[in-house]
Amino acid sequence: MTGARRKLLTTAGAWALAAACGVLFSFPVLNTVLTSLKTVADISSTPPKWVFAPTLEHYANVFYAAGYKFSQFLANSLLISLACSALLVVVCLPAAYSIVRFGIGRARLLPAAVSLRLLPPVTFAIPFFILYSASGLLDTRTGLVLVNLLGNIPLGLLIFVSFIQELPQELEESAFLDGATAAQALRHIVFPLAYPGIGAVAILTFIWTWNEFLFALMLTINKATTVTVGASLFVTAWGVLWGDVAAAISVAVVPTLLFSFFVQRYLVRGITLGAVR
Amino acid sequence: MVQERRLGYAFLAPLTLLLLGLAVFPGLYAYYLSALDASLETFRSPRFIGLANYVRVLTDREFYGAVAFSVRYTLIVVTLELVLGLALAIALNRELRGKRFLVSLLLLPLMVSPVLLGIMFRLTLNEFIGTVSYYLRAAGFPGNLLAPPYVPYTLMTVDVVQWTPFTFLILYAGLRSIPDEPVEAAIVDGAGGWQILRFVVLPLLRPLLLTAAFLRGIDAFKTFDTIQILTAGGPGSLTTTASIYVYKTAFLTGHLGRANAAVVILLLLLSIPMSRAIRHILRSTP
Secondary structure: OOHHHHHHHHHHHHHHHHHHHHHHHHHHHHHHHHHHOOOHHHHOOOOOOOOOOOOOHHHHHHHHOOOOOHHHHHHHHHHHHHHHHHHHHHHHHHHHHHHHHHOOOOOOHHHHHHHHHHOOOHHHHHHHHHHHHHHOOOOOHHHHHHHHHHHHHHHHHHHHHHHHHHOOOHHHHHHHHOOOOHHHHHHHHHHHHOHHHHHHHHHHHHHHHHHOOHHHHHHOOOOOOOHHHHHHHHHHHOOOOHHHHHHHHHHHHHHHHHHHHHOHHHHHHHHHHOOOO | OHHHHHHHHHHHHHHHHHHHHHHHHHHHHHHHHOOEOOOOOOOOOOOEOOOHHHHHHHOOHHHHHHHHHHHHHHHHHHHHHHHHHHHHHHHHOOOOOOHHHHHHHHHHHHHOOHHHHHHHHHHHOOOOOOHHHHHHHHOOOOOOOOOOOOHHHHHHHHHHHHHHHHHHHHHHHHHHOOOHHHHHHHHHOOOOHHHHHHHHHHHHHHHHHHHHHHHHHHHHHOOOHHHHHHOOOOOOOOOOOHHHHHHHHHHHOOOHHHHHHHHHHHHHHHHHHHHHHHHHHHHHOO
16 A cells, blocks of 8 residues: 555544544534424424424423513522632632732642542532531522632632732732732732633633533532533423423523633643533 | 742742641541531531541442442543544644634533533433434434433533543643654654554543543542532442542531541542552643
């Protein structure tokens, strides 16, 4: 076999593998979106219909039909995820600055944060359930914000630490020479330079909090229910209404798909350090 | 500078308080709970029962079944995800038509919440309306992959679909950062494709392969979301993972104390891989 032919064959093989996996990996999402646009009759037709007249009735059902509280689930997820992102940045950025520039907490706090990333979430689920029951935080959005903060601290801290490490120290030093305090340096020099890092942390935290299931399942009853738990309720309570289920999860994945587009560069770091199981 | 250091402590204070309140205190409380007869009804006034919870867990056959299932699940999915992720990274580490599009297709599952991906699989594999089920049946295969004996392998497939994008992404980034010289030198020396992979590329990728293996291994062992939504650990306890065992013990049978004893035992099992993983990650990432 000549070299050129051999190269062509490997390229074809590589393309075939990537395409096959690409189809397999994206099929569940595609199938769900298609199902959400089919009428009830089209959903249960055999063989499956791939060409059909689309309908938005399931989306209307999800938002307006009596008995579903999907809009409330969405609002809960949105509020919890936004609050968690904002708080996480506020707590972790100064801490990371302190770790990098003053070396305080590098020996203990940083490994502790990494181990937090590795611990099974069930470790915390039961104590949180009891402590929340006792303190009235059970089934509240505040409760879920707190527990998701815990879950995302490793991500926030470690991304900020590696980000600040890469910033040139000279700028701050000259600011100190001009009489600036560390707080001023953080606010006027580090903060603007760290915008991309802050964006990445905020978005990744938003995504992981939005996607979180275990704590939301165990620590909510009906008031603070998030979309992930809400979508799972659709399955058990209205298992037959697959069109509505499909529409609900199609809506629920949109924010994370949109956001993750902006953080593709950070996804590896985000998952390595982040709160994903 | 003394003043600056004081400010440094102030910067760390909120995080430290948060960790004390949200991790250290609940963590210690979990140990304490494991020695109480706390149940869903009695957790406000529990009795101290020493090691009785541990005895109950360690004599429970379902606990061993759950740990065994988690171990088997972990070994299989991590192997598959590393091999497939590496194969995809190698396949895409060249000029390909439509490469950007292929990569975004491959990364899609990474952006989807595990629970939602689980529901999507439920829909796709549904016995009656699932498209994949229909074609499987039409081709003469069993139509219901969510029933035994296939269901454990279906769950592993879901995990592979969800997380191979991650191993792919890590290894792809690694491959692209490998310098050309060692590979070219090997080609000059007459090495074939497999030899280059075995003796040049794999050694260079070793730290990343280890990171991926550690993270996926530990994360796969604690899998909860996808399995809870697809089978809830059933039928019976066929697909009960360690995490689902804890959940069932705590919230379905109501034994909060006993579930915590199981958590403590699991942490003990995980402590060695976890400490090795922490050392590896701290050395290689930031």
